[in-house]
Amino acid sequence: KKAPIRVAVTGAAGNIGYALLFRIASGQMFGPDQPVALNLIEIEPGMAALRGVAMELDDCAFPLVAEIVQTSDLSVGFKDVDWALLVGSVPRKQGMERADLLGINGKVFVGQGKAINDYAKSSVRVLVVGNPCNTNCLIAMKSAPNIPDEQFFAMTRLDENRAKTQLAHKAGVAVKEVSELCVWGNHSPSMYPDFENAKIGRSKVTDVILDQAWLRDTFVPTVGQRGKAIIDARGASSAASAANAVVDTVRDLSNPTRGDLHSVCVISNGEYGSPAGIITSLPIRVDGAGKWRVVEGVKLSDYAKEKIAASNQELLEEREVAFGQLGL
Numbered sequence: 001k002k003a004p005i006r007v008a009v010t011g012a013a014g015n016i017g018y019a020l021l022f023r024i025a026s027g028q029m030f031g032p033d034q035p036v037a038l039n040l041i042e043i044e045p046g047m048a049a050l051r052g053v054a055m056e057l058d059d060c061a062f063p064l065v066a067e068i069v070q071t072s073d074l075s076v077g078f079k080d081v082d083w084a085l086l087v088g089s090v091p092r093k094q095g096m097e098r099a100d101l102l103g104i105n106g107k108v109f110v111g112q113g114k115a116i117n118d119y120a121k122s123s124v125r126v127l128v129v130g131n132p133c134n135t136n137c138l139i140a141m142k143s144a145p146n147i148p149d150e151q152f153f154a155m156t157r158l159d160e161n162r163a164k165t166q167l168a169h170k171a172g173v174a175v176k177e178v179s180e181l182c183v184w185g186n187h188s189p190s191m192y193p194d195f196e197n198a199k200i201g202r203s204k205v206t207d208v209i210l211d212q213a214w215l216r217d218t219f220v221p222t223v224g225q226r227g228k229a230i231i232d233a234r235g236a237s238s239a240a241s242a243a244n245a246v247v248d249t250v251r252d253l254s255n256p257t258r259g260d261l262h263s264v265c266v267i268s269n270g271e272y273g274s275p276a277g278i279i280t281s282l283p284i285r286v287d288g289a290g291k292w293r294v295v296e297g298v299k300l301s302d303y304a305k306e307k308i309a310a311s312n313q314e315l316l317e318e319r320e321v322a323f324g325q326l327g328l
């Protein structure tokens, strides 16, 4: 009998939480025979709604759910967890400057990083979804000195999935035909979805979609602005697709990579000219021993290098503002 994998989810009563928890509980994240224990974390005003979500989880009678913990106490919420999915964060409100947002969320991620450091398993892996996710992840990582930097991730898989579908639609093929599509840089409109190294079937994307102007001037901004397009259409931000990307990210980090590479924001050691010490999106694969590595040998054009450098520059600026405010 397998021991449960213990997963903490912050912002568990929010929109993404509501789309995510049922998929974890049903076995889609860790497999159909892997029990899970769910540590659901909310702030005090979210606890009533969280109780309702937990009631619904109970009412699904999922056979894989070993335990459900509901708490606003981080020392309880992160106790002995194997995974910490940091989804909750404070949204930008009207009149709030970007710097204010970095400072407010920065404090939250200092606290969560410290609690993960003190209470989680030393093998814990942390995936930050709450925005600005790259910088929040960096702050949590810095606040958890006993946890190796390689165990911290932020999410660009939704951007990868969005990019693949855009290319598939344009080429008139099924989305599973699109591979090797890495999103580079910051999870923000400045991200760069690298169509030049992506494939459709066995062909280069640029040999199938010959319209360079479409790729540069329509595809790239469409992917970057997709989050806003969803808000405009739905009146609420992406939730089910974001939760789906969380499931994809954790599943693919938990298993050796067989085929395609994947985009994940990880600690940079200077790969491909990215500034060392930031959390930036890079192409990764997981080896047979379960260790992730940045894919080597990707050839980037001058155009790609320029796009990626601009996105990484934005991350350096976010770090400076946030670290300045937090005294890190």
Ligand code: NAX
Residues within 6 Å of the ligand: 010, 011, 012, 013, 014, 015, 016, 017, 041, 042, 043, 045, 046, 087, 088, 089, 090, 091, 108, 128, 129, 130, 131, 132, 133, 155, 156, 157, 158, 159, 187, 227, 237, 238, 239, 242
């Ligand atoms: P919601 O506002 O629906 O839910 C957030 C929940 O987090 C609320 O229930 C709130 O009470 C809780 N919360 C706030 N601060 C908390 C704290 N310190 N500890 C624990 N819980 C806390 O937002 P939702 O639509 O679920 O989105 C969550 C976050 O994901 C946002 O920051 C959003 O910007 C971000 N996203 C990131 C994406 C990515 O690809 N990385 C894509 C989707 C999404 O935009």
